[in-house]
Each structure stands twice: as C-alpha cells, then as structure tokens.
Amino acid sequence: MQTSTTEDYLKAIFKLSGPTKQGVSTNSIAEELSTKASSVSDMVKKLADKGLVNYVKYQGTTLTSEGEDIALHVIRKHRLWEVFLVEKLKFGWDEIHEIAEQLEHIKSPKLIDKLDEHLGFPKTDPHGDPIPDKNGKFPELNQYKLNELTIGEKSILIGVSEDSKEFLRYLDGINLKLGSSIEILDYFKFDKSLKVKINKDTELTFSELVAQNLNVSKEN
Amino acid sequence: MQTSTTEDYLKAIFKLSGPTKQGVSTNSIAEELSTKASSVSDMVKKLADKGLVNYVKYQGTTLTSEGEDIALHVIRKHRLWEVFLVEKLKFGWDEIHEIAEQLEHIKSPKLIDKLDEHLGFPKTDPHGDPIPDKNGKFPELNQYKLNELTIGEKSILIGVSEDSKEFLRYLDGINLKLGSSIEILDYFKFDKSLKVKINKDTELTFSELVAQNLNVSKEN
DNA sequence: CATGGTATTTAGACAAGCCTAAATTTGTTT
DNA sequence: AAACAAATTTAGGCTTGTCTAAATACCATG
Numbered sequence: 001m002q003t004s005t006t007e008d009y010l011k012a013i014f015k016l017s018g019p020t021k022q023g024v025s026t027n028s029i030a031e032e033l034s035t036k037a038s039s040v041s042d043m044v045k046k047l048a049d050k051g052l053v054n055y056v057k058y059q060g061t062t063l064t065s066e067g068e069d070i071a072l073h074v075i076r077k078h079r080l081w082e083v084f085l086v087e088k089l090k091f092g093w094d095e096i097h098e099i100a101e102q103l104e105h106i107k108s109p110k111l112i113d114k115l116d117e118h119l120g121f122p123k124t125d126p127h128g129d130p131i132p133d134k135n136g137k138f139p140e141l142n143q144y145k146l147n148e149l150t151i152g153e154k155s156i157l158i159g160v161s162e163d164s165k166e167f168l169r170y171l172d173g174i175n176l177k178l179g180s181s182i183e184i185l186d187y188f189k190f191d192k193s194l195k196v197k198i199n200k201d202t203e204l205t206f207s208e209l210v211a212q213n214l215n216v217s218k219e220n
Numbered sequence: 221m222q223t224s225t226t227e228d229y230l231k232a233i234f235k236l237s238g239p240t241k242q243g244v245s246t247n248s249i250a251e252e253l254s255t256k257a258s259s260v261s262d263m264v265k266k267l268a269d270k271g272l273v274n275y276v277k278y279q280g281t282t283l284t285s286e287g288e289d290i291a292l293h294v295i296r297k298h299r300l301w302e303v304f305l306v307e308k309l310k311f312g313w314d315e316i317h318e319i320a321e322q323l324e325h326i327k328s329p330k331l332i333d334k335l336d337e338h339l340g341f342p343k344t345d346p347h348g349d350p351i352p353d354k355n356g357k358f359p360e361l362n363q364y365k366l367n368e369l370t371i372g373e374k375s376i377l378i379g380v381s382e383d384s385k386e387f388l389r390y391l392d393g394i395n396l397k398l399g400s401s402i403e404i405l406d407y408f409k410f411d412k413s414l415k416v417k418i419n420k421d422t423e424l425t426f427s428e429l430v431a432q433n434l435n436v437s438k439e440n
Numbered sequence: 441c442a443t444g445g446t447a448t449t450t451a452g453a454c455a456a457g458c459c460t461a462a463a464t465t466t467g468t469t470t
Numbered sequence: 471a472a473a474c475a476a477a478t479t480t481a482g483g484c485t486t487g488t489c490t491a492a493a494t495a496c497c498a499t500g
Contacts, residue, residue, distance in 0.1 A: 005487065026448060039488055041449050046486090058448060058495060088308075089334040102326045108319050114309040225457065246478060259458050261479050266456085278465060278478060 004105035007074045008033060009043055010052060013063055014071035018192075019148045023060030072136035077112050078104040079125035079132075084115060086126040093126045127161055128215055142218060146182060147194065147211035154183045155216035162213040170210075175199065182216060224325035227294045228253060229263055230272060233283055234291035239368050243280030292356035297332050298324040299345035304335060306346040313346045347381050348435055362438060366402060367414065367431035374403045375436035382433040390430075395419065402436060 002010075012032040016024040026044070030037045048055040052067035063071060081103040085096040113134060116122075123139045124130055130138045149155060157180045160167070171177070176198055185203065186195040192208035206214075222230075232252040236244040246264070250257045268275040272287035283291060301323040305316040333354060336342075343359045344350055350358045369375060377400045380387070391397070396418055405423065406415035412428035426434075 003486080027446095035487090036489065037448065038450080038490080043487075045449095085331075089331070089338055091330075091334065095330070099326070099328045099331050102328075103323075106319070106322045108322070110311075110315070111305075111309070111319055114311065118309055223456075247476095255457090256459065257478065258460080258480080263457075265479095 001107060002070060005043075006047065006050075006052070007070065007105060009040075009047060010063065010067050010071040011074050011078075013053065013061055014068060014075070017062065019150065021062060022189075023062050025060050029061070069136050072132045074104050076132040076134070076136070077106070079129060080112060080115055080119065080122070082125045082127075083119050083122045083131075087119060096126070128159060144216055144218065145212050146184075146196075146206065146214040146216050147192065147208060149184050149216070149218070151184050151187055154181060154219040156181055156219060157214060158217050159215040160213055161215060167210075167213065174202070174204065181219070182214070221327060222290060225263075226267065226270075226272070227290065227325055229260075229267060230283065230287050230291040231294050231298075233273065233281055234288060234295070237282065239370065241282060243282050245280050249281070289356050292352045294324050296352040296354070296356070297326070299349060299351040300332060300335050300339065300342070302345045302347075303339050303342045303351075307339060316346070348379060364436055364438065365432050366404075366416075366426065366434040366436050367412065367428055369404050369436070369438070371404050371407055374401060374439040376401055376439060377434060378437050379435040380433055381435060387430075387433065394422070394424065401439070402434070 009029070012029055013024050016028050016032060026037050026040045029044070030040045033040070044053055044055045044061050047053045047061075047067070051064055052070065054062045054064060078100045081100045082096050085091040085099060086093060091099075116134070122131060123141065124143070128143065130141050130143070132138050143158065144155070145161075146155070157176060157178055159178070160171070176182075180199050183197045183200075184194060185197055187193075188195070192211075194206045194208075194211050195203065196206055197203050229249070232249055233244050236248050236252060246257050246260045249264070250260045253260070264273055264275045264281050267273045267281075267287070272284055272290065274282045274284060298320045301320045302316050305311040305319060306313060311319075336354070342351060343361060344363070348363065350361050350363070352358050363378065364375070365381075366375070377396060377398055379398070380391070396402075400419050403417045403420075404414060405417055407413075408415070412431075414426045414428075414431050415423065416426055417423050
C-alpha cells in the first residue's frame with residue numbers, strides 16, 4: 001500500500017506526462033507539487049526502487065504500468081469524490097478541489113465502488129473530466145481537452161471548462177463558438193502551446209492554459 | 221492544524237478518561253493505539269508543549285479544554301461519517317469503523333457541516349453513540365452506555381450494542397430484558413467492572429465489556 | 441569548442457513518530 | 471524499611487519526506 005505522498009507524486013507525473021507520455025522533468029514535478037527539485041530527485045529514486053517509475057539521471061521520469069495504474073485509481077477516486085461533493089453535498093465547483101485532494105487518499109476499494117454506485121456510475125466529474133473505471137480505463141466519450149489531441153487531428157468545440165468573462169470575451173474576439181472546428185497544426189514542446197487552424201480559415205496559437213479549457217470532440 | 225496522529229492521541233485519551241475525567245496511564249494509551257509506552261511518553265510531552273494535554277511525569281495525562289475540544293470534533297466527524305457509510309452507501313455496521321478512522325481526519329469544517337445537513341442532523345451513529353454538535357456538545361438523549369453512569373444512579377435497559385448469540389443468551393440467563401432496572405452499586409477502577417443490582421433484587425458484577433454493550437436511560 | 445547558465449543531483453540536516461534496550465520511579469510486599 | 475516487580479521515562483536509532491547549499495551535468499551561444 002502506498003503513502004499519500006507516493007500517490008501525489010504518481011498523480012503529478014501522470015498529469016505532466018500528457019497524452020504523449022513523454023518523460024517528465026524533475027523541476028516540473030517540483031513545481032506541480034510545490035516542493036523543491038532536490039526533494040523530487042530523492043523521491044523519484046525511491047519510486048524507481050519500488051518499480052513505480054522509470055528514472056534515468058538527468059533524463060526525466062516516466063510511469064511504469066504499475067505506477068500508471070495507481071495514478072489512474074487515484075484520479076478515479078478524486079473525481080468520484082468531486083461528483084459527490086457537488087451532487088450530494090451541493091458544494092460549488094470551485095470549492096471542491098482541495099477537499100477531494102484529501103479524500104482521494106482514503107484506502108478502501110469497497111468504499112469507492114459503493115460511492116460509484118451511489119452516484120449512479122458517473123462518466124465525468126463536475127469539470128467534465130472523464131472518470132476512469134475500476135480497471136483504470138477511461139470511458140469512451142469523444143470529449144477531450146484540446147491539449148490532449150495530437151498534430152493533424154481535427155475537432156469541434158463542444159464546451160469550455162472555464163467560464164470567466166475574460167476567457168469568454170477572448171473566444172468571442174477570435175470568433176470561436178460552440179460548433180467551430182479546430183485543427184491542430186503544430187505543438188511547441190517548450191511552452192506546450194499549440195498552433196491551430198480554426199473555422200477552416202484562421203491560423204493562430206493557443207497557450208497551454210487556453211487549450212486546457214477548450215473541450216472538443218474529435219472529428220471522424 | 222493538527223496531524224492525524226495528534227488527533228488519534230487526543231481521541232484515545234478522551235475515550236480512556238471516561239466520564240470521571242481521570243488521569244490516563246501511559247500504558248493504557250499505548251495499548252489503545254497499538255503502540256509502545258516509550259512512544260507515548262515522547263508524544264504526550266509534545267502534546268503538553270502544544271497545550272493540548274496536562275502531563276506530569278509518572279502521573280498520567282488529562283486533556284486540556286482545547287485538547288478535549290479537538291477530541292470531540294474528531295468524534296463528531298467519525299460518527300457522522302459512520303452514519304453516511306451505513307445510511308447512504310449501505311455498508312454493514314461491522315465494516316465501517318476502519319474507513320471512518322480515515323475519514324475522520326479530513327480537514328474541512330464546511331465539509332462536515334454540509335455532511336451533517338445531508339444526513340438530516342442525526343443525533344446518534346449506527347451504534348447508538350451520540351454525535352457531538354458543531355460546538356462539541358453532546359445531544360441530551362437520556363441514552364447512555366451503562367459504564368458511563370456513576371455510583372448510585374438507577375437506569376432502565378433500552379437496548380444493546382452487541383447482538384451476538386452468546387451475549388443475548390447471557391442476558392437471558394441473568395433475566396435481564398428490555399425494561400429491566402439496573403442500579404450502579406460500585407465501580408472497581410482496577411478492571412473497570414461494575415457491581416450492580418438488577419430488577420431491584422439481584423446483585424451481580426458486569427465486566428467493562430458487558431457494561432459497554434448495555435444501553436440504558438437514567439431514571440429520574 | 442569553450443563557456444556560462446540552467447537543470448539536476450549529492451551531501452548533510454532536520455522534524456515527526458516510531459522502536460528497542462537500559463535506567464529510573466513508583467508502589468507493594470514482607 | 472528493604473527489596474522486588476511493574477510502570478514509566480530516557481537514550482539512541484530508524485524511516486519518510488523535507489530543506490539548503492554545494493557540486494555536477496547538460497546544452498545553447500558565441
């Protein structure tokens with residue numbers, strides 16, 4: 001059984017790996033977890049000893065399949081608890097993250113299965129993020145964050161995860177609406193920004209932050 | 221904010237203090253928490269430094285009012301989660317303790333108040349134990365464990381917390397039924413056993429374990 | 441291809457809690 | 471009152487995960 005710190009590291013590495021499963025830098029893990037690079041260096045060595053990550057000095061970290069499995073189960077728990085907090089306890093969607101950060105570490109497989117049932121086997125959390133099933137498989141949703149797509153894929157905007165006025169005005173300004181098409185032209189690893197073509201005519205660049213908040217369906 | 225270890229110590233000391241709020245021995249805390257007396261010695265010193273317990277070497281430990289307040293809030297959380305597990309998730313009453321042991325350490329006052337509301341402000345947990353309110357006050361229930369009474373008090377049996385065949389047959393054997401009267405004649409500190417008079421005619425002795433499982437109303 | 445800057449790792453410490461073994465206090469028994 | 475047993479505390483160490491400071495590796499730029 002893992003400590004909650006171990007679970008936090010695996011979850012952070014999973015999140016930072018992105019869909020391409022690239023190696024994750026020590027510094028990025030440190031930033032994600034609000035800790036120091038030296039602590040991360042120590043820790044990933046220990047995780048590697050336990051077979052949860054692949055780690056080569058100076059070359060970044062990836063999850064092993066066992067590590068990924070644990071990360072997916074933690075994400076499952078986090079997202080199910082978020083559904084509970086919003087649906088049953090009537091929390092606002094902006095208050096639930098840090099509570100779910102704690103609840104996700106509760107150890108009891110039976111608890112989480114019963115919670116899943118109690119909630120009616122939801123497929124997504126209150127932010128629209130997909131909830132892995134008990135085997136760690138994501139449901140087939142045809143709903144993605146734009147930054148989960150790869151170069152060349154075409155998609156349709158079906159929603160946003162952020163509803164601040166600033167963000168929505170920005171989308172207006174570039175003429176991006178629900179139903180607009182978005183094609184990924186290029187991906188810049190350095191800042192994770194995306195070059196895209198929208199509405200089949202306009203090329204522009206999205207920062208990672210913008211891309212994360214655009215929910216799309218892949219076009220077949 | 222307290223660590224969950226601190227909360228566990230305070231809860232254990234509260235439980236062991238009993239209604240008389242007697243000083244608690246190092247060894248009894250160690251046993252309650254499945255740890256060693258030397259660890260307890262260390263820890264109560266630290267708790268005393270933080271103002272949560274009164275500790276005099278070789279003379280036992282009591283809670284300060286601040287320590288008691290924390291203990292009562294942990295108990296509140298534990299019992300509310302137990303209600304949730306049984307009422308909402310349909311757990312059996314025998315499976316919930318260790319899950320609640322984890323859930324009781326979740327930090328979020330708002331969470332616990334919303335949970336309380338969601339559950340309809342229950343006054344007792346699935347074992348019949350009273351749930352302190354958000355100020356740490358126990359509800360007035362006129363329902364007690366027999367071992368919470370003091371010498372001289374008279375009571376009526378209204379329920380049992382343990383429903384094994386062995387226990388129920390034992391009660392039959394001494395002619396103790398719902399509605400029977402029980403008067404506390406004496407209390408033996410050494411093994412926490414009670415000398416009682418039942419049905420206004422028969423004197424006998426209950427072990428602590430038996431007394432804990434007899435729920436009574438005080439007679440006015 | 442040398443050099444400087446950034447990323448990363450190592451070295452050495454620290455706090456929280458736990459342990460075993462040894463010392464000390466308390467309290468009981470004669 | 472002495473001596474022994476039980477309870478308790480102290481001493482010294484261990485693990486997990488953290489930190490700062492110093493050393494080292496990588497890489498881009500000139």
